[in-house]
Amino acid sequence: MRHRQAIALLALVGLFVALYLWLHALGFGGPIKCGTGGCDTVQTSPWAVFVGLPVAFYGVVGYGAIFVVALVALRPAALLERKWNVVLAGLATGGVLFTAYLTYLELFVIHAICRWCVGSAVIITAIWIVSLLSLRSPETRTDPVA
Amino acid sequence: MNRFYVVIVVVAVVLAVAVFALLKQGGGASAAAAGPPPTVVDDGFRGDSLGSRTAPVEITEYLDFECPVCASFATIQMPTIKEQLINTGRVRWRYRDYPLPSHKYSRFAAHAAQCAGAQGKFIEMHDQLFYHHQWAQTGQDPSRLFRDLAKAAGVDLTAYDTCMREGRYAARIEVSRQEGDQMLVDGTPTFFANGKKLMFRRLPNSDDFKAIADSITRQARR
Numbered sequence: 001m002r003h004r005q006a007i008a009l010l011a012l013v014g015l016f017v018a019l020y021l022w023l024h025a026l027g028f029g030g031p032i033k034c035g036t037g038g039c040d041t042v043q044t045s046p047w048a049v050f051v052g053l054p055v056a057f058y059g060v061v062g063y064g065a066i067f068v069v070a071l072v073a074l075r076p077a078a079l080l081e082r083k084w085n086v087v088l089a090g091l092a093t094g095g096v097l098f099t100a101y102l103t104y105l106e107l108f109v110i111h112a113i114c115r116w117c118v119g120s121a122v123i124i125t126a127i128w129i130v131s132l133l134s135l136r137s138p139e140t141r142t143d144p145v146a
Numbered sequence: 147m148n149r150f151y152v153v154i155v156v157v158a159v160v161l162a163v164a165v166f167a168l169l170k171q172g173g174g175a176s177a178a179a180a181g182p183p184p185t186v187v188d189d190g191f192r193g194d195s196l197g198s199r200t201a202p203v204e205i206t207e208y209l210d211f212e213c214p215v216c217a218s219f220a221t222i223q224m225p226t227i228k229e230q231l232i233n234t235g236r237v238r239w240r241y242r243d244y245p246l247p248s249h250k251y252s253r254f255a256a257h258a259a260q261c262a263g264a265q266g267k268f269i270e271m272h273d274q275l276f277y278h279h280q281w282a283q284t285g286q287d288p289s290r291l292f293r294d295l296a297k298a299a300g301v302d303l304t305a306y307d308t309c310m311r312e313g314r315y316a317a318r319i320e321v322s323r324q325e326g327d328q329m330l331v332d333g334t335p336t337f338f339a340n341g342k343k344l345m346f347r348r349l350p351n352s353d354d355f356k357a358i359a360d361s362i363t364r365q366a367r368r
Contacts, residue, residue: 005150012154016161020168033168041304074150 001079003134007088007127008070011063014123018059021116025054034115041112047105055102059120062098066091066127089131095124178313179257188321194268196228197238202366203339203359205237208244208326210334211255211275212282219335219349220276226352236359241272243322244331251281251288256319258292261309262301270299 024032025043032039042048048055069091073084099121106113193206209216231237243260245252255275262271274295275281281288289310296306309315326336330343337344339358346354 008154009157012157013161016158016165020165023165023169028169 001074003130003137004070004073004084004088006130007092007134008067008074010123010127010130011067011070014120014127015060015063015067017116017120017123018056018063021056021120022054022060025056032116038112039114039116042106042110042114042117045110045112047102047110058098062091062095062124066095085131085134089128089135092124092128092131096128099124178316179261179310180251180254180313181316182253182320183313183316186317186320186324189318191318191321193240193242193322194263194272195238195240196269197232198235199238201232201235201238203237203362204240205355205358206240206242206338206341208242208322208329208331208334208336208338210244210246210249210252211259211272212249212252213246213334214279214282215349216335217276217279217282220272221279223349223351227355230352231355231359236363237355241268242326243319244326244334244336245319245323246334249282250285253316253319254288255292257310257313257315258296258306260315260318261306262296262299264309264315265301265305267296267299267301271296271301274299 021032021043025048032043050058066088069084069087072078073081073088078084102117103121106117195204209220227237227239232239243256245256259268259271259275262268275292278291278295281291293303293306297303329336329338337346337350340362344350344358
């Protein structure tokens, strides 16, 4: 249960990071708060759009999906079901692979680092590690059985 | 279990407030670009100009981007002046900033134009600011609109954002304003023809400037 709680909390933080970047991509709020010019370089690059939508939008959807699945998996009836760990690990793996691709673009194609993207990469990596740990140690019911 | 959901709700609220604050903060007019600079250093810049360098007449216009009369002049009179006098090589037009203290976002607009000018887009940004002059009537923070106008003017927004955040040309605008004081500019727009102040009882039009150009050209021939 602790694994799923940790994943839900991390996904919530990641969701708001992606939400900020998405709203900025939509034109809300003017210049991005970044500390360096890297975020603007990344956000205005051709790779900031993926299949017609801002990359941050996929972050919102991905983190949102992980958050909702983690909450569903935390229902008392679902606590003993291992399939939710598999679903979370699958979603996290997809997120990590997409993030690895974006990080590659930042480092070797765009040649700029966006701190918000680094933050998101750290969060999705942490979610992935926790989801793998949850696969290794199956959830045990901690609530009293009715 | 209930404690966990309380934590989730609290974290969500805190993050939502943080995102809102970031968006609001990010959209504000940079103080460095919106106000006078702490120190004034003359970089030798004497304004962007329009027209041939060999034109016999140079009109210098001291303008305030928030001034409605300047907007009327730029949108109603200037197209004809461009067509009849500037594009024909008779007149060169030089723009100088004279932000009036009564106008809240005048320096900010002048700075936006200078940041666009650094990319060779001063005239385009000048036109955007005057042709979309409703920002001067609302009193609302125009930083987002200016960014959109800069984009429409063909300005690279990454460099523009950095320029605006740093207030890179605040000193340049103040130097122009101080120069205007020395030239006895007493309102906007104020015009000079080859350095001589022009006096009008009403907003001048293309015929007025044509007459001035004719007069200067005639004197030069004698």
